[in-house]
Amino acid sequence: MKNKYEALLVLNTKGNEDGASKIIERIEVEFKKEGADVEQVQRLDRKHFSYAAGPLDSGYFVNFLFAAEPRLIDKIKTKFKLDADIYRAHYQRIPLRRRGAEKAAAKVAAKAAKAATKAAAKPA
Numbered sequence: 001m002k003n004k005y006e007a008l009l010v011l012n013t014k015g016n017e018d019g020a021s022k023i024i025e026r027i028e029v030e031f032k033k034e035g036a037d038v039e040q041v042q043r044l045d046r047k048h049f050s051y052a053a054g055p056l057d058s059g060y061f062v063n064f065l066f067a068a069e070p071r072l073i074d075k076i077k078t079k080f081k082l083d084a085d086i087y088r089a090h091y092q093r094i095p096l097r098r099r100g101a102e103k104a105a106a107k108v109a110a111k112a113a114k115a116a117t118k119a120a121a122k123p124a
Contacts, residue, residue, distance in 0.1 A: 010059035036068035
């Protein structure tokens with residue numbers, strides 16, 4: 001059974017001619033190669049760190065939402081730990097109750113859209 005996960009990655013784009021978009025595309029392909037289903041990629045832009053805990057003072061933040069088998073997470077973590085373009089990474093499993101809230105919000109939005117189309121279709 002696949003669980004849903006969230007991976008917040010801080011990319012090191014300093015001195016990289018490719019830029020963040022090419023790195024993000026490459027990382028997305030790596031997720032898919034390992035067997036994860038990437039559902040959403042949120043590009044959070046470059047941000048300065050409040051304090052420098054290493055050689056960088058800023059990084060490009062990207063949030064990946066994906067579904068994967070539990071055994072793949074350690075493999076993905078190990079692979080990305082060796083990647084020079086990924087400065088920091090944090091992985092978190094999305095709890096079932098949060099997934100239920102997302103589904104409920106989607107249902108409410110669908111009902112609202114359906115009601116709006118009905119209202120627009122009614123003759124005045």
